[in-house]
Amino acid sequence: MTRALSEIGLSIKRLQMRHHREANAALAPLGVSLVQWDALRHLHRNPDASLHDLAQLTFQTDQSFGTLAARMIDRGLIERVPGPGRAVHHRLTEKGDALREEGQRILNGVLERSFAPLTQDQLAALDEILLRLLP
Numbered sequence: 001m002t003r004a005l006s007e008i009g010l011s012i013k014r015l016q017m018r019h020h021r022e023a024n025a026a027l028a029p030l031g032v033s034l035v036q037w038d039a040l041r042h043l044h045r046n047p048d049a050s051l052h053d054l055a056q057l058t059f060q061t062d063q064s065f066g067t068l069a070a071r072m073i074d075r076g077l078i079e080r081v082p083g084p085g086r087a088v089h090h091r092l093t094e095k096g097d098a099l100r101e102e103g104q105r106i107l108n109g110v111l112e113r114s115f116a117p118l119t120q121d122q123l124a125a126l127d128e129i130l131l132r133l134l135p
Helices: 005-030 036-046 049-057 062-074 094-115 120-133
Strands: 078-082 088-092
Touching: 005 036, 005 062, 005 088, 005 094, 005 120, 036 049, 036 062, 036 078, 049 062, 062 078, 088 094
Parallel strands: none
Antiparallel strands: 078 088
């Protein structure tokens, strides 16, 4: 018997929240939260992205990402660089990129432990299903 869609959706949300809690706890010794690490990751992957683009990529509003960026600038993790016209872009500093790399290793461990009960075939099937559901 298939569970109700609402229960399946809740299970997905519970897994996401478990990942967030465990990732935040694992990243804490680096002095960075999952939200901050995610911003570093997206800056690395999208070096010419606008603040608006980065806000969307990190599921934040422009204002909240701007506040986050200001705190990360103060910590020396990112820097503002002029863009075309009046645009301002952000770029990782050496310190920010090193933190991103170390955070990636930590996150890989969190996710490996989380998905360890699945076989490689099950993991591939889950990936295929999720990709089918996401536009």
